[in-house]
Amino acid sequence: MFAQVIFPLPFRNSFTYSIPADLIDFVKVGVRVVVPFGKRVLTGFVVNISEKTDVKEKIKPIRDVLDDKPIFNKDSLKFYEWISEYYISSLGEALKNSVPYGLDVESKRKIVADMELSMELYESEKNKKSIKAKILKLISEKETYKISQLQKLVKKKSIHSTLKSLEKKGALTILTEIEDAKVRIKKVKYVKLSQSVDETYKILPEIESRSPKQVVILLELLSANKPVQLSQLLKKTNTNQSSVTSLFKKNSVDIFYQEIERRYVETYEELKQDITLTTQQDKIVKDISQKITEQKFKTYLLHGVTGSGKTQVYIELVKKVLSINKTALVLVPEISLTPQITTRFYNNLGDNITVMHSRMSLGERYDAWRGVINGKYKIVIGPRSALFSPLKNIGLIIVDEEHDSSYKQYELTPKYNARDAAVVKGQLSNCLVLLGSATPSIESMYNAKLDKYELKELKERVDNAKLPKITLVDVTAEKKKQRTEGNFSKVLLEKINERLSKKENVIILQNRRGFATQIYCEDCGEIEMCDDCSVSMVHHINRNIMQCHYCGNTKPVPKGCSKCGSLSLKFFGTGTQRVEDELSFHFPSIKIERIDSDSISRKGKLGEILNRFRKGEIDILVGTQIVAKGLDFSNVTLVGVISAETTLWLPDFRADERTFQLLTQVAGRAGRSKAEGEVIIQTQNKSHFVLQKVLLNDYDGFYENEISLRERNEYPPFARLCLIETKDENENNARGAISDYYKIISKNNKYLKLVPPAPALIAKIQGKYRYHLIVRSYKKNDPGGKILRNAILNSMIKYNQKSRYRDIKLYIDMDPQNII
């Protein structure tokens, strides 16, 4: 027998291997196998099995099988094929998503160092604070490391390119080991009574005189009436293992191993609420429920204003799905940022549900993943990566906050959009797809207008709550009247004061983290920039450092200008830290917490803060866009926006849409119960169209204007864009590569619109120069995008064959969410 294997690497072909007799029962379509490949040993996916082969060369045998059960079957393979075709990657790169990170051999690799050479190389690198220097220091001190160990020690994940370059120099060798390839199932010791209850009671008096501790243990086991985990037993009875061992020797207890599941626990908690659906909610639930039983593909767009109870609609529909023995997939934007919705699902659906996301430990993720394969979990909730969880028999796919840009994979190939891919998955699985948002993306609303999706609307808030009253404050005018203090208008300060005195809560949005966003020299005009990226460094006051938000590099704040030495440095631009600082100056006795990616980096921290906010232990939350994400606290009556401009002037065709969504979403945090809510938005562009539509809560008006702009300017949904990026430390290489590709794709592509390539807006990131080419194809000529994809792919093949820059990789981003 032979197996066709593909690899999670950029090449497109499959490779044939023979199946040795002892593995014949284990090799199936959908399992991962370990095979020799050239001089290396690789993990690959079995995509087909055959009795014969046309391959003439010597066929090597499969060495090992990594999975007991297939992680995909022929049907789900179709989905991965679609992903790889649409987003232009190899099938193997798409399938890589089917495995939770850490289960593949790749992450278990080791390095062996040449310690002497490393020491020599370190001497010349020593004064630099680079990753390379850090690694050289480590490997000059110890010979072998696991790559994961090195990643931890240097506090950086992306060290592979550095390791590769050190391998070239001979400082180390990267080894691939197949032992320990799996994350292990966790088994722990359990203790149980080995005799009946009566017999156990009988021996108690006899033991009591000599070893009272053993009696305590037996009593605990008697009262538990089931096996108890050894560590918990010892803790509870305050005894040690020797007492248990003595009981074991006396044949009074048994000690055995049992698997325990590592389960992710959400730190945020709230009580389950009994909710009666409103008439609107009820009607939507009934309509869609009926369709669920038909088991046909269909997509709904649920447009519900903030606070209209979309989550409850999702929960009722998932219950319906469970009642007909089907499964459900619930996608949320960034699960670690949305603990409230996860908790509500847990409260309502209990043990049927599992989360899957990157903040879980490897063991937790592995156990959750196996639980889904084994059918233990029928509902998966998670961010974009949960799209690839191995759920079978799906009845419903929900995409909450479907407008959110975090559904786009922007780092790894294939750069898929989980919202769009969810619709395709629904089609392939013959199930319903429900996209929900208070501010639907222009693309999805357009699809609803074309009747591709059925539109459902929730126009009223639940609990008779009213939408908040929004006020725009012109900060320029207020400044002239001297009615501002620092970043706050007097109006906003007065409103905050008023709410605090009524013991109500406040949320303040400033969508930039750090303290000051630019450090500027008054004498020569120099702005302190990151050495590796073409962006300014952001001042973080509590550690007194400057940080680059693109690569993470930090530097101490200079005493003088790094160009001319002048001491007149000014700190410009406002981040969340400065807002927090000013607030605590104005309201010294008030409890304020900040939520941004700096302050919630520890696992569970956001949940803890939200718990305290819910209990009233925090009065004001200050934060970046994280505070706009779905928070539902009835005591929040005021939302303040420090500056509406943070997203408005981004040079991206979606800037208006993003701003409208962010402001509408954050405004929606206010007044979600009987107490009426209020929103103050500070701006320098009071008359700006987007702000006027936010003010009137006029989604439809915003949509109508935006869609006509998109049509006129030939942007999505009227055209399909593909962004091609090259990057390299040498600017000529990055430029040469993109120009070569441009020349190739320009030939014979009469249906495509091409603009000559140019440096990316952020021209350099992490020391690499970036060039962009945008290829555009009109939907009227190319509705499915096939012309575009073929042109991109064929040009890529030619580029890889002919270009003298072919070593420079082309990064393909179909339907980019971000063109900066």
Ligand SMILES: [Zn+2]
């Ligand atoms: Zn200067």
Ligand SMILES: [Zn+2]
């Ligand atoms: Zn940087």
